[in-house]
Amino acid sequence: MKFKLFLSLFLCLVLSTAFAQHKKFKFIDELCEYEGTYDSKKYTEQQLKDTYNLYYGESWLLSAADYRHRSKPTEQVLTELKTEYQTKRAKLKGFQLVKNPVFISFRDSLVLSMDQEYLAKSALVKALKDPKALLEYKAPDSCAINYTKPLVEGGEALMKAYEVLTKHQMKNNGDPQRLYNKYLSNIQSSQKYEAAFNEVIIYGWWNCVNHFIPRPTYDTRFSENYHKLFIKVDTLDCDEP
Template identity: 25%
Template sequence: MKNLVVIVFFLASFSPLSKAQEVFEWYEGSCLSIAVIDSSKANYQQVQNAHYTLVQSSELSQPFLAYQPKDTAYLKIKSIRFECHNFVTELEQMEYPKGDYWANLKKMRLENIREQCLLREKAVIALNQPKALKGTPYCKECSYYVNALEKGGKTLLNAWKELHEKEVAGALDPDPINKAFEQHWNAPDKELWARIEVLRYGWWNCILENQTAWFNENQYHREFKKLMTSIQLECH
């Protein structure tokens, strides 16, 4: 009986085993990072969401700009809306690490996706209804192309011609470019060609030039590493 008491006391002197540590791995360049997650800040799924789904997930994939008239048959507003709905719903339902930074990052990502969705949808509509671009993000910065698309006719054709001249000026071999442009300029559907190219190479390039990164990558990396208690690097 005495021995039993000693054994019980001996076992009671040890604290229960701590919760199993969760390890998360990711690559930065050629280095593999192997980190132990700080369970007081996040769990594995939240870290995975923050690293992959939130920042490195693939962008929207539905086509919204044509290269030539026959491509317009593949530009479907319904498909764009369906993809956007799924993307936004998935993001809204995902859990992220605790703290204001991660809550704000999720909010900014949702705003970024919604903006992209709106621009893509309006781009498809604008092929037949150019006024759809009025009031969209960056319409002020890209007003030259927005106005040209809305007015059509000579104004649109002049904008198209200017884009062509810029392309030729920067080309090593301008002959194929000039030949293709002349063919499209003399085509029965040349105004459709003009809308397609002004939308893609004028308006959309202007959008890309004026967009800013939706998050600060350096800050993101700093905050992400704060979710770990230790990080080990294996570089090859």
């Protein structure tokens, strides 16, 4: 009798301890809201939050460099860009991630991408004032030959690059005549070199450089591995697809 009582008490203690370390964590993705049950002995709530925010949280792209307009002084834009870069990078590096190769690799990819984006955008912003600043950035050969060189040289080399760029854009645009009319208007303007520079540096140089910046892959591996952190995941609500 005493043994049965002891066994019952022991089982109750084991079960209560097990349930005590099982905690709930709510999270959402593009379509649904979930509530996951996790083992608090394996992961902390902060680890789950940081790992979630790494993938589903804020955008890690740098938005401070308003390189399409010259409404702000160059130094102000560069300061804002540097502040945003340093803040976001520190946040990424400070995340307490669940130790999983998929999560760690994703963060490393984000940091590398952000580093390259910062260098490229810094060069672009400086180049709006001094085109030679583009030489500070080691652009891929195709970008350097087609865009960096004529942007730095200016004059007829720049105008030729603008012509080639426009013809290329027209092949992939739903309204090529509009692009061509804009091109004709720009090259007939008294500010034709400035207009050509603005078009080539944004739609030529930047688009080319941005294409080569390594970006993390957003696929199902992250979400699948994240869901596996939980003992069970209940779907609370979903939007219509």
